[in-house]
Amino acid sequence: MSEQTPMVQFKDVTKIYKGKTPAVSHANITIKKGEFCCFIGTSGSGKTTLMRMINRMNSITSGEVFINGKNVNNLNPVDLRRKVGYVIQNNGLMPHMTIKENIVLVPKLLKWSQEKLDQKAKELIKLAELPESYLDRYPAELSGGQQQRIGVVRALAADQDLILMDEPFGALDPITRENLQDLVQRLQQKMGKTIVFVTHDMDEALKLATHIVIMNDGEVVQDDIPENILQNPANEFVENLIGEDRLAEAKHDTVQVKEIMLTTPVKINLGASLKEALSLMKQRNVDTLLVTDDDDHMKGYIRINRLEHRYHRASSVSDILESDIYTVKPTAYLRDTVDRILKRGSSYVPVVDDNNKLVGIVTRSALVTLVYNTIWGDTDPMSSAELSKHQKDQVTKGADDDHD
Amino acid sequence: MTSFLAQHGSELIEKTWEQIYISAISLGLGILFAVPLGIILSRFPKTANVVMNIASMLQTIPALALLALMIPLFGIGQIPAIVALFIYSLMPILRNTYLGMKGVDPNIIDSAKGIGMTNWQSIIKVEVPLAMPVIMAGIRLSAIYVIAWSTLASYIGAGGLGDFIFNGLNLFQPDLIFGGTIPVIILAIVTDYLLGKVEQKLTPASQKLN
Numbered sequence: 118m119s120e121q122t123p124m125v126q127f128k129d130v131t132k133i134y135k136g137k138t139p140a141v142s143h144a145n146i147t148i149k150k151g152e153f154c155c156f157i158g159t160s161g162s163g164k165t166t167l168m169r170m171i172n173r174m175n176s177i178t179s180g181e182v183f184i185n186g187k188n189v190n191n192l193n194p195v196d197l198r199r200k201v202g203y204v205i206q207n208n209g210l211m212p213h214m215t216i217k218e219n220i221v222l223v224p225k226l227l228k229w230s231q232e233k234l235d236q237k238a239k240e241l242i243k244l245a246e247l248p249e250s251y252l253d254r255y256p257a258e259l260s261g262g263q264q265q266r267i268g269v270v271r272a273l274a275a276d277q278d279l280i281l282m283d284e285p286f287g288a289l290d291p292i293t294r295e296n297l298q299d300l301v302q303r304l305q306q307k308m309g310k311t312i313v314f315v316t317h318d319m320d321e322a323l324k325l326a327t328h329i330v331i332m333n334d335g336e337v338v339q340d341d342i343p344e345n346i347l348q349n350p351a352n353e354f355v356e357n358l359i360g361e362d363r364l365a366e367a368k369h370d371t372v373q374v375k376e377i378m379l380t381t382p383v384k385i386n387l388g389a390s391l392k393e394a395l396s397l398m399k400q401r402n403v404d405t406l407l408v409t410d411d412d413d414h415m416k417g418y419i420r421i422n423r424l425e426h427r428y429h430r431a432s433s434v435s436d437i438l439e440s441d442i443y444t445v446k447p448t449a450y451l452r453d454t455v456d457r458i459l460k461r462g463s464s465y466v467p468v469v470d471d472n473n474k475l476v477g478i479v480t481r482s483a484l485v486t487l488v489y490n491t492i493w494g495d496t497d498p499m500s501s502a503e504l505s506k507h508q509k510d511q512v513t514k515g516a517d518d519d520h521d
Numbered sequence: 522m523t524s525f526l527a528q529h530g531s532e533l534i535e536k537t538w539e540q541i542y543i544s545a546i547s548l549g550l551g552i553l554f555a556v557p558l559g560i561i562l563s564r565f566p567k568t569a570n571v572v573m574n575i576a577s578m579l580q581t582i583p584a585l586a587l588l589a590l591m592i593p594l595f596g597i598g599q600i601p602a603i604v605a606l607f608i609y610s611l612m613p614i615l616r617n618t619y620l621g622m623k624g625v626d627p628n629i630i631d632s633a634k635g636i637g638m639t640n641w642q643s644i645i646k647v648e649v650p651l652a653m654p655v656i657m658a659g660i661r662l663s664a665i666y667v668i669a670w671s672t673l674a675s676y677i678g679a680g681g682l683g684d685f686i687f688n689g690l691n692l693f694q695p696d697l698i699f700g701g702t703i704p705v706i707i708l709a710i711v712t713d714y715l716l717g718k719v720e721q722k723l724t725p726a727s728q729k730l731n
Contacts, residue, residue: 174635199637209632213650213725223636271636281635 122186124150124311130180140166142335155322156315158332164315172201202272202280208264210256217252223275241270262293282314375447378468378477389434415475444469540681544671547603551610559618580612588677602679610663617659621652657720668709
């Protein structure tokens with residue numbers, strides 16, 4: 118993909134309020150088009166100041182801010198603000214204007230025709246998922262959540278590509294907040310807007326963001342995608358911000374296949390006879406055998422029912438080999454593997470190394486244990502050793518599931 | 522009463538008109554001067570303190586003394602009276618305009634700026650409408666003061682209903698005093714009522730809900 122101009126770019130940006138320590142110091146951040154970027158931090162961390170420098174609501178002490186490659190200091194602040202959507206905490210609706218007047222405030226400043234304004238108002242009230250009759254009401258006649266819905270769609274009224282949101286849902290109750298978050302997420306995905314979202318709520322950031330910037334004392338502490346922040350918190354501050362529960366949860370996410378795989382899969386050599394295969398199945402009480410060559414390279418698998426059908430016609434394992442087998446690498450993340458295993462409906466996945474050598478097997482029953490631990494968040498998380506042991510106990514049971 | 526009206530009827534109408542004329546011009550000038558000043562001052566809080574203090578000081582000069590002070594500057598007649606009453610009308614309007622503008626939720630002003638209103642648009646479309654009830658309260662208060670004090674204007678030859686009252690006092694004729702006072706009271710009540718209507722009209726619909 119070609120390098121496209123970032124939607125917003127901070128280059129060594131510092132903001133100092135008169136006679137105070139810097140509110141933001143030397144921030145370098147790049148926000149790409151279509152990103153949902155959350156600035157998160159405690160109060161006084163400079164996150165709001167940082168955001169407000171984008172539309173010049175706060176002046177920039179030093180450094181440069183670019184929107185679409187243009188230095189904001191070279192743009193007329195009023196024109197700039199009309200092109201950038203802006204949503205603030207207490208919805209910022211004009212109490213003396215009707216919902217309709219509020220929604221089309223920016224288009225009206227841009228001198229759209231009345232016809233276009235009417236049309237836009239109807240279109241946006243639909244986006245806000247509110248009835249058209251609300252257009253003639255005043256903000257005070259709407260609930261807090263409904264008001265903020267209007268606040269959100271108002272920021273879209275003039276087809277702005279970039280929307281700034283300053284703790285927009287901070288004053289709402291949890292259920293309403295969640296609904297609004299869903300609305301914003303839907304709109305963002307549907308319309309491909311770039312959103313810069315200031316919050317102090319980690320849950321909110323993790324739910325919405327595709328890019329998180331963590332601020333503390335005016336410094337950017339970490340700037341990354343949510344997954345990386347969860348897995349590699351930059352320092353203790355970030356860890357505290359994320360919280361122990363989420364870190365524990367994220368840890369489960371980072372378990373690698375090799376940590377829970379069983380290292381002694383039931384396997385048979387490619388050249389072995391069917392008789393040998395059958396007796397091995399009986400002995401280990403399984404209905405499937407993994408097949409390898411002399412150097413332990415993964416070749417495929419054989420199944421009991423196929424063996425039964427062809428027992429008299431075929432002589433060696435290679436004759437009834439099925440090679441369309443799905444394997445994983447020992448270093449793969451389990452969370453990616455879980456999904457596939459569950460979706461494919463297979464009871465196990467062989468683990469092969471980079472040379473296609475069979476090194477282990479992950480069974481469904483081991484996954485059940487893992488999922489159980491994640492969900493119940495047991496106080497004493499099972500070590501991988503215990504997990505493997507657990508898995509050994511259940512390996513036969515897992516294989517039995519394959520009979521259908 | 523009928524004999525009083527028969528005797529002084531035409532004079533009463535003329536004096537009432539003068540009273541209205543003096544008061545209306547003073548108040549009108551006061552509004553034209555104090556409302557914009559209050560709005561501007563809301564942008565400069567430090568200067569506002571100084572200006573408010575000066576306006577308060579002017580307010581403490583006794584009305585009669587202020588009228589008398591006008592004579593060396595403007596002579597006698599309606600002009601010095603109007604100037605004096607204008608000065609008197611300033612304070613309540615100025616203070617209320619300033620407080621009304623200051624009282625507008627800063628979040629709303631921030632929002633207006635944030636969505637791209639110019640300073641001027643923010644003032645005209647957002648702040649003044651929201652401050653209107655408070656501004657109007659100041660104007661109504663000033664109106665009553667000005668109407669009442671403009672009776673004193675007759676002292677420096679400006680005419681008005683004060684002529685009746687001063688004549689009554691000089692000639693020991695209570696009916697003249699009443700004849701001057703009652704129309705002033707009626708005038709004040711009617712004016713307040715009418716300004717109340719104007720306030721209703723100017724106050725945004727949503728603000729009336731509260």
